[in-house]
Amino acid sequence: MLLKVVLGILVVLAIFVAFIASRDGHFKYEVSEHINAPIEKVFPYISDLKKGSEWSPFEKVDPNMKKDYQGIPDQVGAKLVFAGNSDAGAGSVEITKIVPNEMVELRLIMTAPMAADNIVTYQVMKDGEGTKFTWSMSGEGGFAGKLVTFFVDCEKMITDQFKQGIANLKTIVEVTN
Secondary structure, X not given: OHHHHHHHHHHHHHHHHHHHHHOOOEEEEEEEEEEOOOHHHHHHXXXXXXXXXXOOOOOOOOOOOEEEEEXXXXXXXXXXXXXXXXXXXXXXXXXXXXXXXXXXXXXXXEEEOOOEEEEEEEEEEEEOOEEEEEEEEEXXXXXXXXXXXXXXXXXXXXXXXXXXXXXXXXXHHHHOO
């Protein structure tokens, strides 16, 4: 009898693992908002990693996060290496592409709490008298990512963080506009 129970559990576990493995691991999360400020006012806050720290929602997760800025600000190759508490994690963000007053592409490598290698994109475009700001992140979750997204609504969690960051950015650039 015990052998049948153990075999039954193993079969169910194998089916679950096969189901998780068959899921699509690619993801893309994106949020767009209108900012009541011109692109020229917004762009420096998305192209300079130090200025990005002024509005990033992740700064509030760990105000004591260790940060090391490398390279020339506002240039491809500029990099932020960070190490925070278990909620903030550790890793690096590097600018991989800049199109002035249009787009900044970043490579986000997380080393903790879970390894990840994602592309983050900030895009801005004229929107009436202001700016349409779009923040996206995409990547491949691998097996661990597929497993986590089965139990956690990562899209809601990440897009809520993006919305908070955009609200923080709006507070900075709209007040001084």
